[in-house]
Amino acid sequence: MNTKNLPVQARIKLLxxxxxxAEKTNKTLSECKDAEAMLDILLEVSSQLELDLTRExxxxxxxxxxxxxxxxxxxxxxxxxxxLRHQQDSSGKTRWDAWTISFFKFLRVWx
Numbered sequence: 001m002n003t004k005n006l007p008v009q010a011r012i013k014l015l016x017x018x019x020x021x022a023e024k025t026n027k028t029l030s031e032c033k034d035a036e037a038m039l040d041i042l043l044e045v046s047s048q049l050e051l052d053l054t055r056e057x058x059x060x061x062x063x064x065x066x067x068x069x070x071x072x073x074x075x076x077x078x079x080x081x082x083x084l085r086h087q088q089d090s091s092g093k094t095r096w097d098a099w100t101i102s103f104f105k106f107l108r109v110w111x
Contacts (some may be wrong), residue, residue: 004052011051012061015042018049035068 003011019025025045032038039055042064046053058064 003050008053008057008061011046011053012057012064014049015046015051015053016063018045029067038068 003014006014019029025041029038029041032041039058042058043053043055046058059068
């Protein structure tokens with residue numbers, strides 16, 4: 001099976017499954033000083049598995065995206081700066097529905 005022809009999400013799934021039970025790799029990932037070091041290790045594992053994932057694909061695809069955010073200790077959502085959003089989203093896009101924003105405005109949490 002040529003994994004390079006699979007969609008990105010399928011290759012990410014294979015990468016995550018390969019990490020399940022890989023104690024040495026998981027220990028190394030947990031000891032990384034920052035998200036970039038984590039991405040370096042994940043790129044190396046991806047290369048060994050011939051998944052051909054890029055740094056940007058890893059950075060933008062869940063669950064890797066969420067691991068990177070957690071390692072950087074970045075909040076998934078910002079409140080209070082008039083931009084209620086996921087960190088990765090531009091300020092023009094929001095993950096919140098219109099009714100949610102209306103509800104926050106009603107509670108005077110959103111300005």
